[in-house]
Amino acid sequence: MTSPLRLAILGCGTVGSEVVRLLHEQSADLAARIGAPLEIAGIAVRRLGRDRGNLPVAPELFTTDALGLIKRDDVDVVVEVVGGIEPARSWLVDALRAGKSVVTANKALLAEDGAALHDAAADGGADLYYEAAVAGAIPLLRPLRESLHGDRINRVTGIVNGTTNFILSAMDATGAGFAEALEEATELGYAEADPTADVEGFDAAAKAAILASLAFHTRVGAADVYREGITEVTAADVASAKAMGCTIKLLCIAARGADATGRESVSVRVHPAMIPLGHPLASVGDAYNAVFVEAEAAGPLMFYGRGAGGAATASAVLGDVVAVGRNRLAGVRAPSESAYADLAVRPMGEALTRYHVSLDVADKPGVLAAVAGVFARHDVSIATVRQAPAGTESAGRGADAVLVIVTHTAPDAALAATVEDLRGLDAVRSIASVLRVEGGE
Template sequence: MTGQKRVLRLALLGCGTVGSEVIRLLHRNGDELAARVGARLEIAGIAVRRLTVDRSDLPVPAELFTDDPMSLIERDDVDVVIEVVGGLEPARDWLLAALKSGKSVVTANKALLAEDGAALQAAAAEGGADLYYEASVAGGIPLLGPLRESLHGDRITRVMGIVNGTTNFILSAMDSTGAGFGEALEEATALGYAEADPTADVEGYDAAAKAAILASLAFHTPVTAADVYREGITEITAADVASARTIGCTVKLLCIAQRQVDADGTESVGVRVHPAMIPRSHPLAGVTGAFNAVFVEADAAGELMFYGRGAGGSPTASAVLGDVVAVARHKLTGVRSASDTSYALLPVRPIGEAITRYHLSLEVADRAGVLAAVASEFATSGVSIRTVKQEGHGDDATLVVVTHAAPDAALSSTVDRLRRLDSVRKVLSVMRVEGET
């Protein structure tokens, strides 16, 4: 492709919330985009599942729609393929075919990238095409570009953030109103923040896919969703949120990817998604509603925070079109961006080796010696207690323990021991505590 071509043609796969907004933005900002790219961007075709759906509100002729995505991808006049359908199949086949044939791809497909990112990168290299995916994590927040390019000369040590708006809305509602999980989920569904089936969000699958993408970019090592330790928020109770408040914390579903260095200099990465208490003084604690934010720590740049709307048609379409402009410029000049590097090949550590602090609530017998017995089990597992608070009510009492930092495996061993104590009626909750207090 040379700089003489003045029109670049786009194949759009998907015309849902994001795809429709991509069409509108291309129409509305066509002249400005042409000036930025150096060529006009035209839609060659739009692949949809059902041709019978009324799309007369969109500023494109009806003849552009097709229900045969592969035939659209294979057209000689298509330069760039935009995929906003999601899912693993058939999107995998579509994108592999596009990349291998030299057509650059812009995708928002976090699930596919987290599952098969390495294969897509290899196909892009084989076809001499670009693969861009800013919209796959945190919607319209410009996050992957800085990780991929702006911080490429630095050494990133930790990425921690809120990358799922649905769960953040639910936990924010529980914190501000005292509602339980079910009530907060109903509100999120009624307002359109939660899907009819919210499993991917509330069980942490969506955040885990995004964590894999972030870790792969930040640490130059291949990480898949299967490598990510995952817990959702369905077991979080109003009591957990209230207990967090008593120690100056709030509860968030966090995505954490961290570089770890052993005493002998051996490096590895830990990647996890789970609910955690964080101090209200931490920048992430103030991120409420359906907003996303990601906190990045790097050796030279220090601490950086990226914040904004993490989902929705307009923010996500904005990220998609930002990528389209980048790959279109490359098409005009006959170059491609450097592939995301995975030279480090760092091992991914199991969750048992993750080191953090913990908050435990125990229902215990209200009698002499119970606290000593509980403390003994912590000591046996090598977990140091930072604070203890006991409240009695009749024959039972609630014991709240906050630990110093310890390996996850040691804490799990402690919980197993506590459950076997006659004086411990029930382990009410166990939650990690992240950040400084």
């Protein structure tokens, strides 16, 4: 054994406290795996007097001076589990430039300005690890970052937010509406008091940016990701999906392909979508996460497990700490950022997808022909049409009947323009819902 590897831990909430607990409980094993013991140099917190239970740590290790802790000469590694953009960005950039390796779970910061962190790591010759930023304990980012670097990844499709997956799974299982399912998720602790980041797709979009950056060797930021949440998904949508042999999931989709000029580019998006029950992601229920990777040589790969929670996320953090510790003892660095491809990000309008459109219409001759004509004008091919009479669950109030149309694959811009033109048809009373359909074609 050599001298201890000393850690500065920024944050001691749900994840930080689990990191501290596991460092204590598994100290001997961690030391054996690294080749040196781990010691906590200090823990930066917002409030010193907060009750943190029976954490096995001396009270004098707590401090409110995060920057002072980072700058101490006896700190080797900075573990950041505070979250947010600032002051976390400034702290981590300072640490990396000073040659101190960083382990972070901060998906928002990585998606907003990961470039600054990678550049600072290169300047300081330090490691930057962030396995815990996406999908909790699931070993996902390192396979993308290292194991699959000998392959070409064409598509990554994932369920990366446990809160929304719980809500949609509950709606599917019970027939409840969004509000009722969200209330249950809140009561069970799956949803925050303010669930906006989850239900509006911001959390998933940040993770999608990180996944796309690694998969396609291209810097992708949160602003590059098209985003829709699940707040407009209704019980009628869920029932319609069931009738099609589908279920609804909030998906992050990152795909490589050609843009309108034929140049290779990437598309990155987050939105609710219907997927067939036979799809590998369809059976992922409750608050679990799963990511489906499609690679040319390796073929389809599935990563599945708990995507959130203090213990699960702390597990990923400590895995990174072990990797950082081994690198420091060996005098080497982790593989640096790979952004050589520098592919453009296609606008959402060029993304290829399918639509499920539910129309409240007058029940009279010529309606279907008029509706089909709108699709034809935008060069959108219809795959299936189903008509439900008034009074069924899928029919809207005041409608004579409802038409449920599923398209073949087309550019999203053409599909969106079709829906907009349908609003102007006299026979269309309203557009009850529009959902994308992924897989199965």
